[in-house]
Amino acid sequence: xxxxxxxxxxxxxxxxxxxxxxxxxxxxxxxxxxxxxxxxxxxxxxxxxxxxxxxxxxxxxxxxxxxxxxxxxxxxxxxxxxxxxxxxxxxxxxxxxxxxxxxxxxxxxxxxxxxxxxxxxxxxxxxxxxxxxxxxxxxxxxxxxxxxxxxxxxxxxxxxxxxxxxxxxxxxxxxxxxxxxxxxxxxxxxxxxxxxxxxxxxxxxxxxxxxxxxxxxxxxxxxxxxxxxxxxxxxxxxxxxxxxxxxxxxxxxxxxxxxxxxxxxxxxxxxxxxxxxxxxxxxxxxxxxxxxxxxxxxxxxxxxxxxxxxxxxxxxxxxxxxxxxxxxxxxxxxxxxxxxxxxxxxxxxxxxxxxxxxxxxxxxxxxxxxxxxxxxxxxxxxxxxxxxxxxxxxxxxxxxxxxxxxxxxxxxxxxxxxxxxxxxxxxxxxxxxxxxxxxxxxxxxxxxxxxxxxxxxxxxxxxxxxxx
Amino acid sequence: xxxxxxxxxxxxxxxxxxxxxxxxxxxxxxxxxxxxxxxxxxxxxxxxxxxxxxxxxxxxxxxxxxxxxxxxxxxxxxxxxxxxxxxxxxxxxxxxxxxxxxxxxxxxxxxxxxxxxxxxxxxxxxxxxxxxxxxxxxxxxxxxxxxxxxxxxxxxxxxxxxxxxxxxxxxxxxxxxxxxxxxxxxxxxxxxxxxxxxxxxxxxxxxxxxxxxxxxxxxxxxxxxxxxxxxxxxxxxxxxxxxxxxxxxxxxxxxxxxxxxxxxxxxxxxxxxxxxxxxxxxxxxxxxxxxxxxxxxxxxxxxxxxxxxxxxxxxxxxxxxxxxxxxxxxxxxxxxxxxxxxxxxxxxxxxxxxxxxxxxxxxxxxxxxxxxxxxxxxxxxxxxxxxxxxxxxxxxxxxxxxxxxxxxxxxxxxxxxxxxxxxxxxxxxxxxxxxxxxxxxxxxxxxxxxxxxxxxxxxxxxxxxxxxxxxxxxxxx
Numbered sequence: 037x038x039x040x041x042x043x044x045x046x047x048x049x050x051x052x053x054x055x056x057x058x059x060x061x062x063x064x065x066x067x068x069x070x071x072x073x074x075x076x077x078x079x080x081x082x083x084x085x086x087x088x089x090x091x092x093x094x095x096x097x098x099x100x101x102x103x104x105x106x107x108x109x110x111x112x113x114x115x116x117x118x119x120x121x122x123x124x125x126x127x128x129x130x131x132x133x134x135x136x137x138x139x140x141x142x143x144x145x146x147x148x149x150x151x152x153x154x155x156x157x158x159x160x161x162x163x164x165x166x167x168x169x170x171x172x173x174x175x176x177x178x179x180x181x182x183x184x185x186x187x188x189x190x191x192x193x194x195x196x197x198x199x200x201x202x203x204x205x206x207x208x209x210x211x212x213x214x215x216x217x218x219x220x221x222x223x224x225x226x227x228x229x230x231x232x233x234x235x236x237x238x239x240x241x242x243x244x245x246x247x248x249x250x251x252x253x254x255x256x257x258x259x260x261x262x263x264x265x266x267x268x269x270x271x272x273x274x275x276x277x278x279x280x281x282x283x284x285x286x287x288x289x290x291x292x293x294x295x296x297x298x299x300x301x302x303x304x305x306x307x308x309x310x311x312x313x314x315x316x317x318x319x320x321x322x323x324x325x326x327x328x329x330x331x332x333x334x335x336x337x338x339x340x341x342x343x344x345x346x347x348x349x350x351x352x353x354x355x356x357x358x359x360x361x362x363x364x365x366x367x368x369x370x371x372x373x374x375x376x377x378x379x380x381x382x383x384x385x386x387x388x389x390x391x392x393x394x395x396x397x398x399x400x401x402x403x404x405x406x407x408x409x410x411x412x413x414x415x416x417x418x419x420x421x422x423x424x425x426x427x428x429x430x431x432x433x434x435x436x437x438x439x440x441x442x443x444x445x446x447x448x449x450x451x452x453x454x455x456x457x458x459x460x461x462x463x464x465x466x467x468x469x470x471x472x473x474x475x476x477x478x479x480x481x482x483x484x485x486x487x488x489x490x491x492x493x494x495x496x497x498x499x500x501x502x503x504x
Numbered sequence: 505x506x507x508x509x510x511x512x513x514x515x516x517x518x519x520x521x522x523x524x525x526x527x528x529x530x531x532x533x534x535x536x537x538x539x540x541x542x543x544x545x546x547x548x549x550x551x552x553x554x555x556x557x558x559x560x561x562x563x564x565x566x567x568x569x570x571x572x573x574x575x576x577x578x579x580x581x582x583x584x585x586x587x588x589x590x591x592x593x594x595x596x597x598x599x600x601x602x603x604x605x606x607x608x609x610x611x612x613x614x615x616x617x618x619x620x621x622x623x624x625x626x627x628x629x630x631x632x633x634x635x636x637x638x639x640x641x642x643x644x645x646x647x648x649x650x651x652x653x654x655x656x657x658x659x660x661x662x663x664x665x666x667x668x669x670x671x672x673x674x675x676x677x678x679x680x681x682x683x684x685x686x687x688x689x690x691x692x693x694x695x696x697x698x699x700x701x702x703x704x705x706x707x708x709x710x711x712x713x714x715x716x717x718x719x720x721x722x723x724x725x726x727x728x729x730x731x732x733x734x735x736x737x738x739x740x741x742x743x744x745x746x747x748x749x750x751x752x753x754x755x756x757x758x759x760x761x762x763x764x765x766x767x768x769x770x771x772x773x774x775x776x777x778x779x780x781x782x783x784x785x786x787x788x789x790x791x792x793x794x795x796x797x798x799x800x801x802x803x804x805x806x807x808x809x810x811x812x813x814x815x816x817x818x819x820x821x822x823x824x825x826x827x828x829x830x831x832x833x834x835x836x837x838x839x840x841x842x843x844x845x846x847x848x849x850x851x852x853x854x855x856x857x858x859x860x861x862x863x864x865x866x867x868x869x870x871x872x873x874x875x876x877x878x879x880x881x882x883x884x885x886x887x888x889x890x891x892x893x894x895x896x897x898x899x900x901x902x903x904x905x906x907x908x909x910x911x912x913x914x915x916x917x918x919x920x921x922x923x924x925x926x927x928x929x930x931x932x933x934x935x936x937x938x939x940x941x942x943x944x945x946x947x948x949x950x951x952x953x954x955x956x957x958x959x960x961x962x963x964x965x966x967x968x969x970x971x972x973x974x975x976x977x978x979x980x981x
Contacts, residue, residue: 158736158739158740158743159732159733159736159739160732160735160736161732162732191727191728191731191732191735192728192732193725193728226725302680305729308725308728308729308732311725312722312725312726312729315721316718316721316722316725317714317717317718317721318717318720318721319717421714422698422702422707422711423695423698423699423710423711423712423714423715423718424698424718425691425694425695425698425715426691426694
C-alpha cells in the first residue's frame with residue numbers, strides 16, 4: 037500500500053527529508069509504502085511531493101538526497117523531479133497569503149504533482165502532510181492543500197504531521213497561524229499529530245547531549261517516533277502467552293527471522309488502521325507521539341535495554357503527559373476510585389494533579405520478543421473515558437528499529453495533544469482583542485469572521501478534550 | 505472379399521475391417537474360434553466354416569448365461585453348469601443341442617433352418633443369422649466398447665481455483681473478514697454493556713452519544729478503506745489488460761488472452777490434467793465412433809448375406825405341425841441338459857429378488873402346464889361347440905384381468921352363441937387370444953424374463969392359428 041508524503045514549506049521539506057532518511061536506514065530494505073522503483077533506470081525514489089513557494093530549500097534537500105552516501109549497501113534514493121512544485125516568492129509567514137493567494141494560484145500544479153505520485157501507487161493508502169503551523173506556506177498553503185486533497189481524493193486518509201512553533205515566538209503572528217491551521221485541519225484531515233519544537237529542543241539538550249541542536253538534529257529527533265510508526269508492524273493482543281526463555285537481545289536482528297508474517301498475524305495498514313484505531317471519533321483528531329529510548333548515539337553501546345524499563349518510563353510519560361523520559365513527575369498516579377466518580381483530567385482547571393486522559397492509544401513495540409511483552413498497564417480504564425471500549429491497540433515487530441535494539445512509540449489521542457493549542461488560543465485571543473496584525477490577513481481577502489470561526493473551533497476542541 | 509461401402513460420406517470401414525474388429529472384440533469374451541475368414545466363408549456357404557460358427561454360438565450363449573450384462577470376459581461357463589455331461593469332453597452334438605435349445609428358449613424364430621442343422625452342416629450361411637441375432641441380443645458391440653473405454657474413461661476435470669493466485673488469498677481475506685465481523689459484534693456488545701452499566705441516566709446518555717459518534721467514525725473510515733481497495737482492484741485489472749496488450753499474448757485466432765485465459769494459464773498443472781482428460785475423452789469418442797462404424801458395416805454385411813440367401817432360394821422350413829413341434833420339444837427335453845421346466849425354475853429362483861415370484865415355483869409351473877394343456881384341448885374340434893363354455897372358465901379362471909376382458913367382451917360375459925359357426929369360431933378365437941395375451945401379461949409381470957421367453961412362442965399369431973384352428977373349419981387363412 038503506497039502512501040504519498042507531501043512536504044510543505046521549509047519545515048515540512050526538511051522534516052520530510054529526515055523522515056525518508058530514517059525510513060531508508062531503519063529497515064533492511066526500502067519500505068515500498070514510501071519508496072518506489074523508477075522504471076527506466078531502476079533508481080529508488082521517494083513517494084513524495086515537495087511544495088514550497090521558495091525553491092531554495094527544496095533544491096537543497098534534493099541535492100542532499102542525490103549526494104548522500106549509500107547506506108547499508110543499498111543504493112541511494114532520490115526525489116522524483118515531477119513531484120516538485122515551487123514558486124518564486126515565499127509567503128512571508130503570512131497565513132492568508134499562503135491560503136488565499138499561493139494556494140489557488142498553484143492548485144493545478146500541486147494537484148498534478150500529487151496525482152502523478154498517487155498513480156504510481158498500486159494500492160493508494162493516503163497522504164501524510166508534513167508542515168509547520170507557524171509560517172505561511174506550511175500553514176496557510178498547507179491548510180488550503182488539505183482541503184483540496186479532501187475534495188480531490190474524498191476517500192483517502194490524510195494524516196498531518198505538524199510542527200508546533202516555539203512558544204517563545206518564532207513568528208509574531210504564530211498564534212494566529214496555528215489556530216487558523218489547526219481549525220482547518222480539524223475539519224478536513226483525518227488525524228493531526230502535533231510535534232512541539234519546544235519539547236524536541238529540550239530532549240536534545242537534556243537527554244541527547246546536544247546543547248545547540250540544529251534543524252537537522254531536531255528533524256532527526258522529530259521523525260524518530262513517526263518512523264517507528266510507519267515502518268511495517270503487526271497487530272498483537274494486549275495480553276499475550278508466556279514469553280519463552282529469555283534470550284539476550286541480539287544486535288544483528290537475526291532473531292527477526294521469527295517473522296510475524298510466518299505467525300499469521302495481520303499487518304498494520306498504514307494510515308487506515310492507524311487512524312481507524314485512534315481518530316475514529318470525529319471530535320477527537322489531535323494526536324501526540326512519545327518515543328523511547330531517548331539515549332544519545334554514543335551511549336547506545338553501553339546501555340542495557342529492557343522492555344520493562346522502557347515501558348515503565350513510557351507509561352509514566354503517558355500518564356503525566358510528558359515527552360521526556362527523565363524529569364517526570366512520578367508522584368502523579370492514577371486515581372484509585374473509578375474514573376467516572378473521580379475524574380481528574382489534565383485540563384480540569386481546579387485540580388492540581390494532572391492525569392493525561394486519552395480517547396485511544398496505539399503502542400508500537402520494535403525489537404526482540406516484542407510480541408510477548410506485557411502492555412496491559414497502558415489499557416488501564418482510568419486513563420480513558422467511561423464510554424470507551426478497547427481503547428488500546430498494540431502492534432509489534434521483532435525487527436530492530438535502526439540503531440535501537442528495543443524501541444517503543446506511543447501515539448495517543450490524549451489531552452496533552454491540545455495543551456499547546458489551549459495556550460495558543462489564550463494568546464491569540466489577546467492579540468485578536470487588540471486587533472494586532474489583522475491587516476496582514478485582511479489584505480489577502482480574509483475576513484474577521486474567519487478568525488471567529490477558527491477560534492471557536494479551537495475552543496470547541498479544547499473543551500471537548502477537557503471533558504474526557 | 506472385402507467390399508467397401510459406397511457411401512463415402514460416412515467413411516465406413518471395409519467389411520473385412522469390420523469383421524476383424526468384431527472378431528477382435530469377441531475374443532476377450534471367450535469367442536476365440538471366430539475369424540473374419542470363417543465369417544466370409546460362412547457367407548459363401550462353405551462347410552468348413554460351420555464348426556467355428558457353432559462354437560461361436562455356443563460361446564455367446566455361455567456369455568449371456570453367465571453374465572448377461574457384464575463387459576468382462578468370461579470363460580466357458582456353461583461347462584461349469586453342466587451337471588450330467590462330462591465337462592472335459594463337450595461333443596459337437598452337445599454344442600448344437602445347447603445352441604438350439606437356448607435359441608428356441610430365447611425366442612429365435614422357430615422355423616429357422618438352424619434347428620435342423622448339424623454340427624458339420626454345409627449350410628453355414630444359415631448359421632450366420634443366429635450368430636447375428638445372438639450378437640444383437642448379447643449387445644456385444646456395446647459390451648466391447650464399454651470394456652475398451654473403461655481404461656480410457658476421462659478423469660474428472662479438476663476444478664480451477666475460483667480466483668487468480670494473488671486473489672486466491674481471499675480465503676485468508678474471507679477469514680479475516682469473518683474475524684473482523686466477529687470482532688465488530690463483540691465490540692458493539694461491549695459498548696452497549698459499558699454504557700448500560702452506568703448508574704446515572706445523564707452519564708448513560710452522554711456515553712451513548714459519544715459511542716454513536718465513535719461508531720460513525722469507524723464506519724466512515726472502514727468505507728474509505730474499502731473504497732481504496734476497490735480502486736486498487738480496478739487499477740490492477742487495468743494494468744493486467746495493459747500488460748497483456750504490451751506482451752501481445754494472443755491465442756491462435758489472434759485474440760488477446762482474456763483475464764480468464766491468463767488465470768487458466770497460471771494454473772498450468774490443472775490445465776495439463778484437464779488436457780489429459782480431454783485427450784482421454786477424445787480417445788473415447790474415437791472408440792465410440794469406430795465401434796459405431798464397424799457395427800454399421802457389420803449389419804449392412806448381414807443384410808447382404810440375407811439378401812444373398814433369399815436370392816439363392818433358401819427359405820425357412822415349413823412351420824411344423826403341433827405334434828411335430830411337441831416332438832421337437834420333447835427331444836430337447838430328453839437331453840442331458842436341464843429340461844425346460846427346470847430351466848424355468850432355475851430362472852425364477854435366480855430372479856427372486858427382482859420379481860415377485862411365488863414361493864412355490866411349482867404352483868406357477870403347474871399353472872402354466874395346466875393352462876397349456878387346456879389350451880391344447882381347446883384345439884380339438886369336438887370341443888368347439890359343446891365344451892368351449894366349460895373349458896373357457898378353466899383357462900380364464902385364475903386371472904382377474906382375463907375375467908374383466910371376458911366381461912367386457914361383446915357377448916357380455918357369456919360364451920359366444922353365434923349365429924354361425926364362423927362367427928362363433930371367430931369369437932372363440934378372440935377370447936382365446938385375449939386370454940393368452942392376458943396370461944402372457946400376468947406371467948410376465950411375475951416372472952419377467954424366463955417365462956416371458958418361454959411363453960413367447962405360444963403367443964404368436966402363427967402359433968395360435970396353427971395350433972387352435974379347427975381342421976374342419978370352412979374359414980381358412
